[in-house]
Amino acid sequence: MxxxxxxxxxxxxxxxxxxxxxxxxxxxxxxxxYDEAGDKLFQNIMDMPEYYLTNTEYDILEQNKTDLAQIFGCGKKPFHLIEMGAGDGKKTKILLRHFTEQNLEFIFRPIDISQNALNQLQNNLKTEIPQLRTEPLQGTYFETLQKLNLSTDERKIILFLGSNIGNLCHEEAVEFLSQIQEYMQPEDLLFIGFDQKKNPExxxxxxxxxxxxxxxxxxxxxxxxxxxxxxxxxxxxxxxxxxxxxxxxxxxxxxxxxxxxxxxxxxxxxxxxxxxxxxxxxxxxxKYDDNTVQWLAEQSNLTIVDEFCDQKKYYKNYLLKKS
Ligand SMILES: C[S@@+](CC[C@H](N)C(=O)[O-])C[C@H]1O[C@@H](n2cnc3c(N)ncnc32)[C@H](O)[C@@H]1O
Structure with missing residues (x-):
């Protein structure tokens, strides 16, 4: 009270x-x-040499974009590319550009709590990738999934980049992943970045x-x-x-x-x-290791189907599906 x-x-x-x-x-x-000032400060953080997360995930996406186009496109079937906490889409744009060049049929649906981040992203995409269809949705991770209101036969690829999941404690992460899992169909995929344990310094x-x-x-x-x-x-x-x-x-x-x-x-x-x-x-x-990610997946009824890593093993993106 x-x-x-x-x-x-x-x-x-x-x-x-x-x-x-x-x-x-x-x-x-x-x-x-994350308001206008916070969004700008996070962009400054991504440019800092110490903040290795952005560049490592950027490289992983750049190096694997061809494979990801095949996996997500699954024989050129249409899909919804949903991104939770999209921010300025700096890394996602690698995929958006490549998928568009490959003529994949998809709608980009960025979700973010910051309306300012979504407005900027949508404006940038209009000029940078004009043929892309973008449908942003403002709200928190937990409130937005249902609001997307997709039917069960529309394929969904859900992105959760930047190790955003690390802002949730394990209990919240399991709750969040379980909700996503319930929302997924057997053909849908979840692609998540997990920053790895490394030198504490x-x-x-x-x-x-x-x-x-x-x-x-x-x-x-x-x-x-x-x-x-x-x-x-x-x-x-x-x-x-x-x-x-x-x-x-x-x-x-x-x-x-x-x-x-x-x-x-x-x-x-x-x-x-x-x-x-x-x-x-x-x-x-x-920060995570394979055992922890495996445990989170099991707790949430998800199965890891593939993983992508940088050379230094600083960061991994895991591909998951419904168990
Ligand atoms: C650390 S930034 C990462 C942005 C982007 N995913 C990347 O990798 O560059 C986190 C983003 O998620 C959004 N965000 C943070 N917590 C959120 C929540 N609970 N629900 C929805 N969006 C959230 C923020 O507004 C911000 O744009």
């Missing part, structure tokens, strides 16, 4: 911010980082750049709360802190209060106190 009954928590954003900032320890969901550096882009990215949560919920976070009084546990494979991002402080969120009529060095957990970026 929320004690401030006078205030209506009428959006998921308000509800989740309220829950996260009144819990102990405090937390906020990374999905709310390489992983930590990817989320802890010296120029502070990742810090700004995480702090965009507070900037957004200030803007949209009339709050007064002093963003400079929070320090971005990253940890990586090589045993569990979990990288965790925090914003840590550098001093005791009081914050007021007018739209929620909520006062929040921070003790010095108190944390807000903002994101997880899970």
């Amino acid at each position: 929320h004690k401030q009954l006078a205030i209506s928590l009428d959006t998921p954003f308000k509800q989740e911010v309220y829950e996260g900032l009144t819990s102990y320890p405090k937390f906020l969901s990374s999905k709310y980082i 390489t992983i930590l550096n990817a989320y802890n750049d010296e120029t502070g882009i990742t810090a700004k990215f995480n702090k965009n949560l507070l900037v957004r709360i200030n803007k949209e919920l009339d709050a007064n976070f002093n963003v400079d009084e929070f320090k971005h802190w990253e940890v990586y546990d090589p045993e569990t494979g979990t990288a965790k991002s925090y914003l840590v209060a550098k001093s005791p402080q009081e914050v007021f969120l007018q739209a929620l009529d909520l006062h929040v106190s921070f003790k010095a060095w108190e944390t807000i957990h903002t994101e997880i970026s899970q």
